[in-house]
Amino acid sequence: MKTVLPAPDISRAIVRIAHEILERYDGADSITLLGIPTRGAHLATRIAAAINAIEGGQVAVGTLDTTMHRDDLRTRSPKALLPTLIPTAGVEGRHVVLVDDVLFSGRTIRAALDALGEIGRPTSVSLAVLVDRGHRELPIKADFVGKNIPTSRSEIIKVNLVEVDGTDEVTIAEGGVK
Amino acid sequence: MKHLLSINDLSRDESILILDTAAELARISDGPMKKLPTLRGRTIVNLFAEDSTRTRISFEAAAKRLSADVINFSAKGSSLSKGESLKDTAQTLQAMGADAVVIRHPASGAPFRLADNQWMSGAVINAGDGTHEHPSQALLDAYTIRKHLGKGAKDLAGLRVAIVGDILHSRVARSNVLLLTKLGAHVTLVAPPTLLPFGVDSWPVIISYDLDSVIPQVDAIMMLRIQQERMHEIFFPSAREYSRYFGLNRDRINALNPNAIIMHPGPMNRGLEITADAADSARSVIVEQVSNGVSVRMAILYLLLGGAPIEGGIN
CATH class of the missing domain: 3.40.50.1370 (Aspartate/ornithine carbamoyltransferase)
Structure with missing residues (x-):
């Protein structure tokens, strides 16, 4: 197992993504960050904090669970649902930024887009991820990337965050077929 | 599963x-x-x-x-x-x-x-x-109790629930006894002796024949329907007597804990096991159960x- 992104790099990536989001949308007013639980939700909270530190004010932040919209539900045992918390302003007319920890096949993001479509019609949807590891199975691409990490399919990328895992780091390990 | x-x-x-x-x-x-x-x-x-x-x-x-x-x-x-x-x-x-x-x-x-x-x-x-x-009914009852009285806990530890009425014919009562006790609640069954099933003394519950003494001690009270369609014998002398001893009425609601909730799996026999003002009182979560x-x-x-x-x- 090798650390590919130590704690200081994660913090820097989050601050940079916050700047990029603000630059793209010309300020924080129209942005809604939606993190995909579990770790994407914590990353969204951190990006929101970074945006608030830059702009002052409060950027809208929430969570979006994709479990019920996944296309691989029938290939595994049912999972417990995680919270979906949409900010009171809703998503209608907002620039929604989806936040996840790792972008891999793209299937989670497809499910998130479907879930989002049930909630309303955002003005735009973009995607921020901490790690893009490649191997897309769908035509999906991230707009804001913490770090591109080329991997082989069998390797396992693990994002650890203080809120969940007690430490901040991204590791890569040889693994079985994933 | x-x-x-x-x-x-x-x-x-x-x-x-x-x-x-x-x-x-x-x-x-x-x-x-x-x-x-x-x-x-x-x-x-x-x-x-x-x-x-x-x-x-x-x-x-x-x-x-x-x-x-x-x-x-x-x-x-x-x-x-x-x-x-x-x-x-x-x-x-x-x-x-x-x-x-x-x-x-x-x-x-x-x-x-x-x-x-x-x-x-x-x-x-x-x-x-x-x-x-009737397992799905017990699960929705446990859900309703947890939502109102659980104070954020995952289970129902320490909560006191009374199930009142026709226990003998009630699948709702059987499933609820199993589930509520599994989740840590204390269950009291209140019924006339004729409406308690054989072997009930081996269930993990307290049994009482006196509703008035149980009422002030519970967090949730679940009234069961008198199931006329399964009553092929005479289990109590008259409907009026049943309601007087085992029905939930205004006086008994007033004796409940301030936070206690009133439940009924439906359909209700208004005037028999529960009076209309009990069924429609602010404490009643009967519609929410649905x-x-x-x-x-x-x-x-x-x-x-x-x-x-x-x-x-x-x-």
Whole structure:
């Protein structure tokens, strides 16, 4: 197992993504960050904090669970649902930024887009991820990337965050077929 | 889990998983996502060989909110009323490709026959069998109690629940005793001795014949329907006497704890086991039980059908 992104790099990536989001949308007013639980939700909270530190004010932040919209539900045992918390302003007319920890096949993001479509019609949807590891199975691409990490399919990328895992780091390990 | 036949099929953790899933589904459905695509393409048959309003509609609403296809099948108007056997009915459902059968049947154990005999491969959900069990009702009751009185806890540890009335014929009471005690609640059964089942002294409950002494000590009081259709003998001298000793009325509501809730699985006999002002009082969560029922049944359907098909019985 090798650390590919130590704690200081994660913090820097989050601050940079916050700047990029603000630059793209010309300020924080129209942005809604939606993190995909579990770790994407914590990353969204951190990006929101970074945006608030830059702009002052409060950027809208929430969570979006994709479990019920996944296309691989029938290939595994049912999972417990995680919270979906949409900010009171809703998503209608907002620039929604989806936040996840790792972008891999793209299937989670497809499910998130479907879930989002049930909630309303955002003005735009973009995607921020901490790690893009490649191997897309769908035509999906991230707009804001913490770090591109080329991997082989069998390797396992693990994002650890203080809120969940007690430490901040991204590791890569040889693994079985994933 | 492959089937939901009895509360005994569920571990404490599985029960809590159902309640947590239901809570999350309730939050999603109250918000903007009314319909979820999760069970698209799955067929759920509601096989009701006994009358029902709430349970059937509730399972139907739950299945439809999860995008499943629903086929309703009741005894009246089907070949069941021509005397078709359960086995032949089951094989018909199997041939039609039912992924799950929600069954209500006047015979205790009918869902077990359906599930155990390899008559069909789908999941079987017991929606009330005779005087035996009604697990989804117990789960929605536990959900309602936890929501009102749980103070954020996962289980019902330490909460005191009284179940009052016709315990003898009540599948709701049986499932509730199993589930509530599994979740750590203390259950008191209150009924005239004639309406308590044989062997009740071996259940993990307290038994009382005096409603007035129990009322001030409970957090939730669950009134059961006097089931006229199963009363083939005389169990109490008169309806008026029953209501006087075992009915919930205004005086008894006033003696309840300030936070206690009033429950009833429905349908109510207003004026018999519960007076109209008790049923409609601010403490009553009877209507809310119905809406919670949809969320709980969505959770059951999702957890039974949402994932990969399971071979064999309970995992």
